Amino acid sequence: LAKTTQPISMDSYEGQEVNITCSHNNIATNDYITWYQQFPSQGPRFIIQGYKTKVTNEVASLFIPADRKSSTLSLPRVSLSDTAVYYCLVGDAHTGRRALTFGSGTRLQVQP
Amino acid sequence: GAVVSQHPSRVICKSGTSVKIECRSLDFQATTMFWYRQFPKKSLMLMATSNEGSKATYEQGVEKDKFLINHASLTLSTLTVTSAHPEDSSFYICSAKLAESTDTQYFGPGTRLTVL
Numbered sequence: 001l002a003k004t005t006q007p008i009s010m011d012s013y014e015g016q017e018v019n020i021t022c023s024h025n026n027i028a029t030n031d032y033i034t035w036y037q038q039f040p041s042q043g044p045r046f047i048i049q050g051y052k053t054k055v056t057n058e059v060a061s062l063f064i065p066a067d068r069k070s071s072t073l074s075l076p077r078v079s080l081s082d083t084a085v086y087y088c089l090v091g092d093a094h095t096g097r098r099a100l101t102f103g104s105g106t107r108l109q110v111q112p
Numbered sequence: 113g114a115v116v117s118q119h120p121s122r123v124i125c126k127s128g129t130s131v132k133i134e135c136r137s138l139d140f141q142a143t144t145m146f147w148y149r150q151f152p153k154k155s156l157m158l159m160a161t162s163n164e165g166s167k168a169t170y171e172q173g174v175e176k177d178k179f180l181i182n183h184a185s186l187t188l189s190t191l192t193v194t195s196a197h198p199e200d201s202s203f204y205i206c207s208a209k210l211a212e213s214t215d216t217q218y219f220g221p222g223t224r225l226t227v228l
Contacts, residue, residue: 099158
């Protein structure tokens with residue numbers, strides 16, 4: 001399974017755009033990139049998933065360069081409620097029964 | 113859609129007792145469910161993969177006789193912590209895959225286990 005590396009923590013202020021980059025140098029051809037958000041004492045919540053280029057949904061954008069060795073989660077205009085841990089995971093969409101492996105995640109602290 | 117529930121959300125038990133945690137996929141069928149454990153300020157650690165109708169696959173270092181997993185139906189998996197001890201106190205989270213062809217996992221809200 002491809003290993004991921006993210007910054008341990010990040011600080012931001014309300015209204016700013018936050019970009020969290022994840023490195024996954026040994027990503028495999030079949031691997032997708034998925035980001036989750038976790039609040040204390042809650043299960044992780046799916047944010048976004050992509051394979052290449054750019055994916056956007058109502059809460060975030062995911063940028064993936066052509067070599068796919070990294071990805072960047074972009075959160076537009078964060079608010080205090082975006083304070084959470086964000087996990088980047090890579091996994092093979094076709095293995096069916098294999099679990100995603102969590103790295104250390106990035107602890108985002110949004111200040112007023 | 114893709115909602116996963118867990119019950120109970122919080123449990124306190126005495127050392128030596130057994131505790132059962134249920135994980136249900138509410139609006140989809142999941143042939144595969146996963147159980148994770150998370151200690152304070154740490155990341156999620158995969159404990160086992162639960163396959164409907166077959167034995168669970170445990171990660172290295174996880175005692176299968178202590179953490180009994182049963183996946184009796186396509187919407188229910190249970191984790192039983194047998195003879196619980198204080199060091200088993202943790203946050204247990206299950207997840208399920210929406211379909212075999214995707215690795216998007218949907219997670220339950222977690223169960224906080226405290227063993228006195």
